Amino acid sequence: MRRYPKPLFFSRRPLLALALLCASAAAHAQITPPPANVVQLSASGFKEVQQDWLSMSLNTTKEGPDAGTVQNQLKVALDAALAVAKAAAQPQQLEVRTGQFTLYPRYSSSGKINGWQGSTEMVLEGRDFARISATAGKIQTLTMGHVGFSLSREAQQALESDVQAMALERFKLRANEIAKGFGFGSYSLREIAVSSADQGGGYVRPRVMAMEAKAAMSDAPIAVEAGKSMVNVTVSGTVQLR
DSSP: OOOOOOOOOOOSHHHHHHHHHHHHHHHHHHHSOOOOSEEEEEEEEEEEEEOOEEEEEEEEEEEESSHHHHHHHHHHHHHHHHHHHHHHOBTTTBEEEEEEEEEEEEEOTTSOEEEEEEEEEEEEEESOHHHHHHHHHHOOSSEEEEEEEEOOHHHHHHHHHHHHHHHHHHHHHHHHHHHHHTTOSOEEEEEEEEEEEEETTTTTOOEEEEOOOOSOOOSSOOOOOOOEEEEEEEEEEEEEEO
C-alpha cells in the first residue's frame, strides 16, 4: 500500500495576532496627527566689559659652545628675574610663573654640532596692571615677549551668567509675542539649545599683541592698555503654540 505524506497544518493564531498588530499601528498612525502650530525661533544676548586680566611674558636667548654653558646662562638670567618678580608678587594681583625652556644644538654646514642655543621665559599675570608693568620694567635680564589681555575666570563666569539670563528672557518674550500674534494665548517648550561665543579676548583665549624689545629695558614701567571682551549667548529652539 502506497503511503502519502501527511498534509501540513499551520496555526492561524500567530497570523491573526500579526494582523491585529498591523491594524492597530495603522489606526494609531491615523489617529495621531503630525505636529501643528510649532514655531522655531532664536534670541541672543550680549554684553561687553573691560578686560581685567593681564598676562605678560619676558624671555631671553643665549648661545654658547656647549649645552652646559648655555643652560647656566639661562638659569642665571631667570633666577635674577624671578628674584625681582617674587618680591612684588601678590595673589591675584601679580602672580609669577616660569614658561617655556628650550635648549638645542646648532649645526655647521658639514652637519656637525658647532654650538648650542637656548631660551627661557617667565610670565607675570594678574589684575594689578600697574604693579605688573612696573615690575617688568625693573627686570634687566629678560626682555619683553608678549602681552595679552583677557577676563579673569570670575569675571568671565559672571558675564556668561548675566548674558545667558538676558538671552533667555528675550527668547521667552519673543515666544509670547509670536503666540499672541497668531491668536494663541500661550506656548510650551518643545526643544531648546544654548550656545555662547567670546570675542575680544574672551574665555581662556586671551587677545595677544606681540611686542618685541628693540633695546635693553630700563626701570620705566611698560606701557599697557586693556581692551574689552564681549560674550554673546544665543538661545534657539521650538515652541508649541497653545
